[in-house]
Amino acid sequence: MSKPLLSIIVIAYDMQRQALNTLVSLSPDYQEGVSADDYEVIVVENRSQRNMDASAIAALPGNFRYFLRDEPGVSPAAAINFGFSQACGAFIGLMIDGARMVTPGVVRYALMAFRATEDAMVVVPGYNLGESEQQFHLSCGYTEEKEQALLSEIDWPNDGYRLFDISCLSGANPNGVFHPFMECNCLFMSADIFRDIGQADERFDLPGGGSLNLYLYRKTAIHPCTEHFLLAGEGSFHQIHGGVTTSADDRREEKLQEHREQLCRLLGYPFSAPSVEPILLGKMRSSAMPFLKRSVERGIERLARFAQRGADPYVDDTQKSKHRKSDT
Template identity: 75%
Template sequence: MSQPLLSIIVIAYDMPRQALNTLISLSPAYQQGVGTDDYEVILVENRSKRNMDAEAIARLPGNFRYFLRDEPGVSPAAAINFAFSQAQGRYIGLMIDGARMVTPGVVHYALMAWRMADDAMVVVPGYHLGENEQQFHLTHGYCEEQEQRLLDEIDWQNNGYALFDISCLSGANPNGIFHPFMECNCLFLSADVFREIGQADERFDLPGGGALNLCIYRKAAMHPRTRAFMLAGEGSFHQLHGGVTTSEVETRDAILRSQSEQLTALLGQPYRSPTVEPVLLGRVPPQAFRYLKHSVERGIHRAQRCAARNENMYADQWLKQNGNVS
């Protein structure tokens, strides 16, 4: 096999069913317009009481490499850096949360973006499966069994864009693609840029990595050699699995506060979403029209608000173009 252009890094812990769904959604049997030799998927699983079935992974079509590690801490940062050390691709994809399934055009359009611009940073919008954000799953009576029924009903492996029909927007980016994103849970960038931003900062030692995902996204978006490409018609869909910030627990507010405090300390400043203007890439299937409509409506409101305040909607983009980023 020739060296792949793209290495997709997936990190998993105590989510065997969900992570297998994620891998299936990354396989060339599901992804459209790409072949086995175009990319590899590196799965690093941190050992738990429910590890994945290595034989099931081996049976998947495609180029999958599986590593089971014994991590001393509770953060995925070290696992990300280990996976990066194994990556063969010139470009990488980051899926820190292995419970996120993707739509069938993600890999094709990521590769297309790099054919258009070597400095492309490809952003895939995030969603939660179910009618409501999963941190409210107990209030709304949503459970893994109900989620599995929804997935079975849409026959997602043969109808991947139907995931839009059984989902809702992530609370991290509730206004859609014409507002600054707080984070991206399916992010693609060059291996060189990831190396230059310091890879995954292992000082993010809170469970689940804390706000590591936000830090990586901001540093990548603000890097002088990245240009944001938004896959408006694709998505990554979070499956319920008892995640640190996607579970309905009494301590959630305290967890978010501690994550925010660590993020501010490690960044050296309070966090804000990078205001970089994305290039929209790819087709938008009918199932995603309602989200595009929502994005346009919210985007018009934001444009009017910025105009009234004489604010630049994409101030960070201007800073990058003029060589003044922080």
């Protein structure tokens, strides 16, 4: 068999049920318009008390490779770099949090973007399952059991776009797709660009990687070569699993402040969401329309604020254009 064009790296830790849902959503029986030969999925799990069932992964259709690692630290950074070392594709997808299911067009449109340009950065908007951000779930009585009931009710393996019906926007992009995102939990780029940004910086050593995801997204988005493609009609949907920043925790704000301080220290400057204007790619399914409506309304408000100040709403794009011109 020839090498796949795309390698999707999924990192898991202590999320057996949720990660298997994610892998099902990445299988060629679920993804539309692609074949098993187009891509591979590399699953890297750091050992916990609830490891995944290797036989269940092996039974999935498609090209799945599973690695169980004994990780001495508490960050996924080393696991990401290990997964990248195993990747065969010229392009990669990163899912640092393996508890994120995706809609059925994600792989098809990611491959379409790479066929348009090898410098594509493909961004899938993030959502949370449930009616509110997940750090508030426990106070609202939302549990894993209720989430499983919701998923069963919509029969998601047979219509993945119904995930929109039981979800809300992620706290990382609460204003929708026409505002700059802080992060992306389903991100695609060329293997060369991932190498060029230094891969996953293993100095992000806090539990869950701290703000590694924000760092990787910003470094990729402001890379002078990347072309930003946004799959506005697709989504990655976070399942409740007791994550470091998505749990009800009295120390949550303290932890987030620690994350912010490490992020700014390793970036070398204060963090801001990268302001790059996306190329919209893919179909807009009816289930996603309510989120598109909110996105348009908030996007118009944002542009009006910038116009009133005489400011550049996509300053990082402007800087990238200047860099390209100076190179020529």
